[in-house]
Amino acid sequence: MLKIHNSLTGEKQEFKPLRPNEVRMYVCGMTNYDYIHVGHARMLTVFDLIQRYLRSLGYAVTYVRNVTDIDDKIIERAAANGENWADLAGRFTAAMHEDCATLGLQPPDVEPRATQYIGQIIAMTQTLIDKGFAYVAHNNDVMFSVRKFPAYGLLSGKKIDDLRSGSRVQVDDAKLDPLDFVLWKHAKPGEPSWASPWGEGRPGWHIECSAMSTSVLGSYFDLHGGGEDLKFPHHENEIAQSVCACGTPFVNVWMHNGFVRVNDEKMSKSLGNFFTVREVLKTLRDPEVLRFFLLSSHYRGPINYSSVQLTQADETLLGLYRALKEAGTSGAVNAEWMGQFREAMDDDFNTPEALATMQGVAREINQAKAAGDALKAAGGAATLLAMGAVLGVLQQEPDAYLKRSVGSQTVSDADVDALLAARKAARAAKDFGESDRIRAQLTAAGILLEDRPGGATQWRRA
Ligand SMILES: [Zn+2]
Structure with a gap:
């Protein structure tokens, strides 16, 4: 029996x-206006895990994860770059897809983009106006009138009166009440815009x-997830809009994942203490280490990001792959171990417990191998692989995985050869700045060069 912590009830x-x-x-x-960082990767990995586990229980899952492709930040960044806003959003959405694939995330079944749903957004806004929950402000913004929805604040545990006393009306504000929030923003000169009943x-x-x-x-569905920081106001506002427009309940179970912390602070763009997934992967043996690290804490709690924690994840994962190596996989899955694993996952997706079970199986495989019990070792390996398949880990060939060195993700042999060819061409063209840059890039990636007499260059990994 699967139990899930519902943020709405706190139970x-x-x-x-x-x-x-x-x-x-x-x-x-x-x-998408920049590369994703480890905090984003956690959210993406947590909900990938949840949809995988629900599928493993036999549910027909429709997993929808949206892309916001029009937003203040996108417009600002595009203006700063001198780039078209849609090109910028498209470029970083493609980069996000690449990073998701690298982290072993299954693509969502539907990935709606805001700009593809302008018609539905306008229709819902109009419905809210027609039903008296929203109004057109003097500047042609459309605002949601929070006080018209008495249930506002249930998810985040905030009361309208407390919120109101803590907020101030801005002089230039188009809101009738400081709590009101914008549904439709009137176009400012030079900004992307769409035609609506309230103007561009x-x-x-x-x-x-x-x-x-x-x-x-549909108007009432099972699960809605996101990062903890979205609970208020984003999810609170979603509830208000959807319930008032559709006249039905909105979501059955709300789920929120905890933050990634760096030195006890939330990893975030605004604090500048973030590490992009791309940067981090350069330091790892394999992208699977980052996935494993993100799954090693319970999704609701905070997770501390540090190189020490990543090294621990790397070592634990190596241990599991070592157990699988030469253990065979033709054995039968051990129902008792599998039951223990499922019990952990059924308890609000308790991945630390599930991973502890997997380490128990690995110990049993190692003991069986030492005792020459090939049948038991193979059964253990089949069990471990079946658990790994649910979590999206351990699916690589153990031998190949174990041969990889830390930082080997940076450049492949083919990359090194290509960079050396480019360096040789730069030197031939007397572009020593470029040849030095390539050498520095290779050195940073742990590739040591030795220029031999006659112009040949040999290389080795540090
Ligand atoms: Zn949202």
Whole structure:
């Protein structure tokens, strides 16, 4: 029996899908104006794990994860780069897809982009105006009137009166009440915009998710997820919009993942203490180490990011691959171990417990190998592989995995050869700045060069 912690009730509850054997889930995805960092990778990995586990239980899962491809940050960054906003969003969405694939994430079933749902966003905004929950402000912004929705604040545990006393009305504000939030922003000169009944403009962030989730999954669906920081105001606003527009409940179970912390602070763009996935992967034996690290803590708690923690994850994962090496895989899956693993996962996706079980299986494989019990070792390996398949780890060929060295992700042999050819060409063209740059790049990647008399260059890994 799967139990999930529901942020809405604050309790772990038995999971019952709204439709038999079907799970409809929506996760707030990325606003793509830069490369994803480890904090983003955690959110993406957590919900990838959850949809994988639900599928492993036999549910027909529809996993929707949106892309915000129009937003203040996208417009600002594009202007700073002198780049078209749509090109910028497209470029970083492609980069996110690459990073997700590297981390072993399964693509969502549906990946709606805000700019593809402008019609639905306008229709939902109009419905909210027609029903009296929203108004057109004097500057042609459309605002949601929070005080018209008395249940506002249930998810985050905030009360409207407390929120109101803590907020101030800005002089230039178009809001009738400081708590109101924008559904549709009127166009400013030079900004991308779409035609609407309220003039040219673009959607607010919150309405996107309400329009996309209910368009794809229906007005009332099973699971809605996102990072802990989205609980308020983003998810609170989604609830207000969706419930008021559709007249049904919105989401059965709300799930939120904890932050990645660096030195006890949340990893975030605004604090500048972030590490992009691309940077981190250069230091690792394999991208699987980062996935394993992210799964080694329970999804709801904070996770501390440090090279020490990554090294620990690397060593634990190496241990599991060592157990699999030469253990064979033709044995039968051990039902008792598998039951223990499922019990951990059924308990609100308790991956630390599940990974501890896997280490127990690895110890048993090692003992069986030492005792010459090939049958037991093979059974253990089959069990470990089956568990790994659920979590999206341990699916590589053990021998190949174990041969990889730390930092070997930086450059492949073919990359080194290509860079050496480019360096040779630069030297021939007397572009010594470029040849020095390539040498520095290779050195940083742990590749040592030795120029031999006659112009040949030999290399080795440090
Ligand atoms: Zn959202």
